[in-house]
Amino acid sequence: MAFSERVSRLKSSLIREILAAAQRPEVMSFAGGLPAEAMLPKVEWADMPLAMGQYGMSEGEPALREALAAEARALGVPCEASQVLVVSGSQQTLDLAAKLYIDKGTEIMLEAPTYLAALQIFQLFGADCLTVPLEADGPNLNELRARLEKHHPAFIYLIPTFQNPSAVRYSEAKRDAVAALLDEFGVTLIEDEPYRELTFDGGSATPIVSRLKKASWIYTGTVSKTLLPGLRVGYLIASPDLFPHLLRLKQSADLHTNRVGQWQALQWIGSEKFRDHLSELRDFYRVRRDAFQLALETHFCDLAEWNVPQGGLFFWLTLKQPLDTRTLLNEALAQDVAFMPGEPFFSEPDNNPGHLRLNFSHIDPARLDEGLKRLAGVVRQAQAAQAA
Amino acid sequence: MAFSERVSRLKSSLIREILAAAQRPEVMSFAGGLPAEAMLPKVEWADMPLAMGQYGMSEGEPALREALAAEARALGVPCEASQVLVVSGSQQTLDLAAKLYIDKGTEIMLEAPTYLAALQIFQLFGADCLTVPLEADGPNLNELRARLEKHHPAFIYLIPTFQNPSAVRYSEAKRDAVAALLDEFGVTLIEDEPYRELTFDGGSATPIVSRLKKASWIYTGTVSKTLLPGLRVGYLIASPDLFPHLLRLKQSADLHTNRVGQWQALQWIGSEKFRDHLSELRDFYRVRRDAFQLALETHFCDLAEWNVPQGGLFFWLTLKQPLDTRTLLNEALAQDVAFMPGEPFFSEPDNNPGHLRLNFSHIDPARLDEGLKRLAGVVRQAQAAQAA
Numbered sequence: 001m002a003f004s005e006r007v008s009r010l011k012s013s014l015i016r017e018i019l020a021a022a023q024r025p026e027v028m029s030f031a032g033g034l035p036a037e038a039m040l041p042k043v044e045w046a047d048m049p050l051a052m053g054q055y056g057m058s059e060g061e062p063a064l065r066e067a068l069a070a071e072a073r074a075l076g077v078p079c080e081a082s083q084v085l086v087v088s089g090s091q092q093t094l095d096l097a098a099k100l101y102i103d104k105g106t107e108i109m110l111e112a113p114t115y116l117a118a119l120q121i122f123q124l125f126g127a128d129c130l131t132v133p134l135e136a137d138g139p140n141l142n143e144l145r146a147r148l149e150k151h152h153p154a155f156i157y158l159i160p161t162f163q164n165p166s167a168v169r170y171s172e173a174k175r176d177a178v179a180a181l182l183d184e185f186g187v188t189l190i191e192d193e194p195y196r197e198l199t200f201d202g203g204s205a206t207p208i209v210s211r212l213k214k215a216s217w218i219y220t221g222t223v224s225k226t227l228l229p230g231l232r233v234g235y236l237i238a239s240p241d242l243f244p245h246l247l248r249l250k251q252s253a254d255l256h257t258n259r260v261g262q263w264q265a266l267q268w269i270g271s272e273k274f275r276d277h278l279s280e281l282r283d284f285y286r287v288r289r290d291a292f293q294l295a296l297e298t299h300f301c302d303l304a305e306w307n308v309p310q311g312g313l314f315f316w317l318t319l320k321q322p323l324d325t326r327t328l329l330n331e332a333l334a335q336d337v338a339f340m341p342g343e344p345f346f347s348e349p350d351n352n353p354g355h356l357r358l359n360f361s362h363i364d365p366a367r368l369d370e371g372l373k374r375l376a377g378v379v380r381q382a383q384a385a386q387a388a
Numbered sequence: 389m390a391f392s393e394r395v396s397r398l399k400s401s402l403i404r405e406i407l408a409a410a411q412r413p414e415v416m417s418f419a420g421g422l423p424a425e426a427m428l429p430k431v432e433w434a435d436m437p438l439a440m441g442q443y444g445m446s447e448g449e450p451a452l453r454e455a456l457a458a459e460a461r462a463l464g465v466p467c468e469a470s471q472v473l474v475v476s477g478s479q480q481t482l483d484l485a486a487k488l489y490i491d492k493g494t495e496i497m498l499e500a501p502t503y504l505a506a507l508q509i510f511q512l513f514g515a516d517c518l519t520v521p522l523e524a525d526g527p528n529l530n531e532l533r534a535r536l537e538k539h540h541p542a543f544i545y546l547i548p549t550f551q552n553p554s555a556v557r558y559s560e561a562k563r564d565a566v567a568a569l570l571d572e573f574g575v576t577l578i579e580d581e582p583y584r585e586l587t588f589d590g591g592s593a594t595p596i597v598s599r600l601k602k603a604s605w606i607y608t609g610t611v612s613k614t615l616l617p618g619l620r621v622g623y624l625i626a627s628p629d630l631f632p633h634l635l636r637l638k639q640s641a642d643l644h645t646n647r648v649g650q651w652q653a654l655q656w657i658g659s660e661k662f663r664d665h666l667s668e669l670r671d672f673y674r675v676r677r678d679a680f681q682l683a684l685e686t687h688f689c690d691l692a693e694w695n696v697p698q699g700g701l702f703f704w705l706t707l708k709q710p711l712d713t714r715t716l717l718n719e720a721l722a723q724d725v726a727f728m729p730g731e732p733f734f735s736e737p738d739n740n741p742g743h744l745r746l747n748f749s750h751i752d753p754a755r756l757d758e759g760l761k762r763l764a765g766v767v768r769q770a771q772a773a774q775a776a
Contacts, residue, residue: 012636248401
């Protein structure tokens with residue numbers, strides 16, 4: 001069987017396997033990044049024109065592109081509708097970016113830790129991953145400058161707002177500093193913002209792409225975390241030098257994004273109804289975050305350190321006594337608990353043991369305490385075994 | 389700007405440009421492959437469960453996979469639901485296959501002519517394209533054997549039923565012979581069947597994959613030509629050795645196919661309602677085909693040769709005096725007529741002048757005659773200029 005060379009880098013997805021194992025109804029899962037089912041808004045389809053069933057434009061629905069551009073401009077991103085490409089979920093942006101930039105051995109730069117599925121597809125295409133360590137307010141700037149002085153990555157991929165997995169939100173100062181560095185070194189920025197709207201303290205900061213003066217950029221977002229992931233509607237906005245290439249790559253990937261989902265998204269983007277929904281969503285998740293924090297304090301305060309996330313869907317725990325958290329999975333699942341080990345969020349998993357990513361949006365609150373108690377027990381047991 | 393090496397092979401899509409030019413309402417377009425708007429069935433959404441809004445499985449909806457497997461088995465394809473992957477339109481199957489097989493310089497085999505967008509994505513990934521000429525009943529078998537004796541392509545890509553662009557339907561004998569050759573030489577088959585259901589003479593022949601005894605295979609289909617292209621719901625069925633790789637590639641491409649479209653497709657696949665709709669669709673397109681044939685006889689009988697298509701959406705004309713039909717485009721558009729030049733359907737366009745692909749499903753019947761008359765005029769004028 002002669003597969004392509006890249007298939008040798010095609011990894012099994014740990015998160016898929018965990019989610020499959022967590023299908024049993026008795027499992028208490030902290031593993032995924034799923035919105036709470038209770039907060040999926042009721043949507044209407046009765047008014048959708050039949051014409052939405054026909055083939056559409058690769059760029060996306062014109063009215064939706066206009067609406068997305070208007071939203072982006074309100075955030076400070078300088079753009080026109082002609083720079084907006086509707087994609088099949090923002091994961092597709094990563095696929096298109098990989099195709100646009102990555103040959104075997106192409107150097108790219110990412111945060112450490114970073115989004116698992118980004119790492120997977122960039123590595124599938126053969127990227128050499130340079131990383132910059134994240135601090136509580138964004139990347140370590142000295143390290144970032146040092147890397148940029150030595151290397152010229154094809155792009156840097158950043159998730160500055162409620163990062164997955166770390167929940168980090170970059171400060172204003174670091175956003176400015178990162179933008180200035182990318183302009184100075186002429187490095188393209190891919191800025192991924194699925195969690196921007198899920199803010200619990202009302203804080204907001206303009207995207208880094210809006211602070212760039214020279215560097216090329218791709219900004220990507222989605223309705224998956226705020227409306228319905230099942231629509232598979234995301235978008236990218238690109239600087240004009242990149243857009244035509246991304247459009248052709250989109251066309252060759254799947255012709256265009258499904259129009260029924262685009263139509264539904266258009267009913268919400270920019271509407272009063274959507275603003276109300278987002279406000280309810282923030283309140284709902286804030287309550288879950290607070291309950292999670294309480295339960296964590298009860299069961300993990302001696303075991304781990306963490307920052308309270310101000311947005312997004314995850315707590316990121318750092319064990320005081322590091323161990324490879326992947327080794328905890330089987331025992332946790334045996335006790336009907338699923339979680340996401342931290343190692344796969346690093347390009348060098350084996351060098352970064354001792355983190356856990358815990359989703360707080362999807363767990364049944366009635367079972368939260370029991371789930372974290374069992375998980376803490378699994379950690380304690382493993383640490384005792386390690387010490388013995 | 390340091391793009392990937394593959395971007396140097398990223399072509400502008402001629403068909404996109406033509407379709408964009410043909411947006412003016414006064415244009416009579418034979419260019420696209422769009423279903424007739426009048427035949428898009430009215431669909432209901434009221435019963436869709438809210439849970440379809442949540443993230444879904446990368447494989448696709450379990451019930452839809454079962455239904456698609458049952459349909460495929462009824463066609464003679466030996467498969468289980470576990471071999472079915474729901475994709476974002478069957479174009480995505482080509483993207484996944486390209487990722488699975490093609491490095492720069494990988495030899496693959498295709499029909500000449502073949503589906504334009506397949507050629508584009510395979511070439512984007514760097515494929516070296518071997519071709520086998522099509523005859524009225526399928527590929528030239530001597531040429532196919534000769535190629536296979538000299539080369540070992542990673543796969544062969546075939547569209548045996550109402551091929552786009554040529555409308556060719558392989559005979560039973562050629563289907564058997566092709567299957568035997570692929571088994572003999574151990575070549576993987578990718579069989580693309582978007583037009584299977586659009587048969588006008590009631591004829592049917594089992595897919596080639598159902599005749600294979602040893603070779604690996606991917607069979608791909610879609611609801612785009614029979615239900616609604618705007619759903620972006622297609623599927624692939626793969627031999628078990630290939631499936632796990634394709635599944636991981638699907639996940640990295642866009643996580644999963646939109647669930648609302650999958651739910652809608654499931655309301656139709658295998659139902660009485662769908663069978664009735666397909667029957668109406670065949671009757672409708674047969675009438676359009678017949679009207680087109682009449683108009684062609686009037687305007688093109690001295691200019692070109694063609695076979696009357698027994699299915700699908702296209703006439704494939706071969707000019708008696710070949711010329712590069714791409715040179716006709718501007719003049720045709722100036723006369724408000726759009727068509728698809730034949731050259732881009734060949735891996736070596738410049739060596740294959742003198743074909744036109746004409747879509748008969750989408751043109752307003754009232755303007756059909758005028759459109760073909762003008763197009764014939766453009767051809768005549770160019771041939772006179774060439775002779776002068």
